[in-house]
């Protein structure tokens with residue numbers, strides 16, 4: 537039996553895709569608003585790219601869910617590669633805002649009221665990206681407002697899907713476990729380590745040395761950073777730390793995972809740390825690009841609707857500013873720069889460790 541040859545439009549299901557743009561202002565008795573077509577297409581383009589981002593994030597989550605990941609296998613390399621793809625997509629999504637900027641506030645006003653109470657606030661896929669990456673409900677701006685199914689909120693079905701993903705282990709938690717599993721500080725690798733034998737050997741010899749070097753490098757105004765260091769990496773509470781300071785230092789990663797992440801950042805120039813380093817760096821970059829998009833979107837919204845409330849019934853600009861300030865997911869990874877030291881001061885790693893790196897963890 538001969539099969540029909542594949543046809544471009546059939547393969548891409550273009551009949552469906554291209555029959556999905558129906559501006560409501562084109563329906564009687566409304567006045568057709570020319571720019572509503574752009575408004576629909578740009579949102580649909582965003583949603584298609586969100587779909588691809590979720591696809592890549594699901595792959596990464598599946599890899600990090602494995603009990604052990606071989607550092608020399610294709611797994612980590614593919615995660616790195618696909619995170620890089622997400623970065624490129626987010627760069628594009630940032631640029632896309634300028635296309636919408638060709639619509640003026642007056643153009644928007646021609647159809648804006650017809651959209652109420654729908655809003656980008658209800659984008660299920662955007663929420664799934666946030667949830668999959670690790671934005672927890674209790675860290676959200678206006679958490680109560682977010683979790684609702686009344687008018688302007690989510691449908692019950694979208695709400696359930698989002699809640700389900702929020703209950704799963706997030707990428708942040710999976711990466712935390714991966715970092716915790718890394719065996720860099722096992723005693724057997726440090727038998728020949730020649731530390732500086734400083735006076736405060738309270739930790740692993742590497743960290744005792746590192747703490748001393750870090751402390752010595754702090755300027756007069758930065759002296760309190762050593763107190764933060766002890767709390768962030770070793771949960772040691774200095775008597776001068778109050779509850780508010782501890783809260784601001786408390787991380788979404790465990791101290792053990794943060795120590796490993798810092799170690800990888802410090803020794804990133806060793807080829808064996810490259811993939812792990814790039815994965816951590818990609819997560820920081822993804823967070824950064826999402827935040828950059830929030831900022832661009834906010835500026836665009838400010839121009840488009842000024843101080844008016846959003847169609848989704850938030851305070852509009854105020855809500856978006858809150859989300860922009862609060863919805864960083866990998867802030868604790870980018871914050872590790874606070875604790876770096878100069879390359880030339882890095883302790884020399886023992887040969888045993890270098891030789892054994894690259895095994896399963």
Ligand code: HEM
Nearest residue numbers: 579582655656657659662837840846847848849850852859
């Ligand atoms: C004329 C253009 C736009 C205006 C005036 C606008 C306005 C707003 C406003 C006011 C909000 C806050 C929620 C509300 O009360 O409605 C919001 C949220 C949101 N919008 Fe837009 N928006 C526009 C275009 C877009 C586009 C093209 C996207 C792409 C998908 C988008 C995605 C979102 C998302 C994801 C949120 C939730 C943000 C968060 O919770 O952090 N918006 N928008």
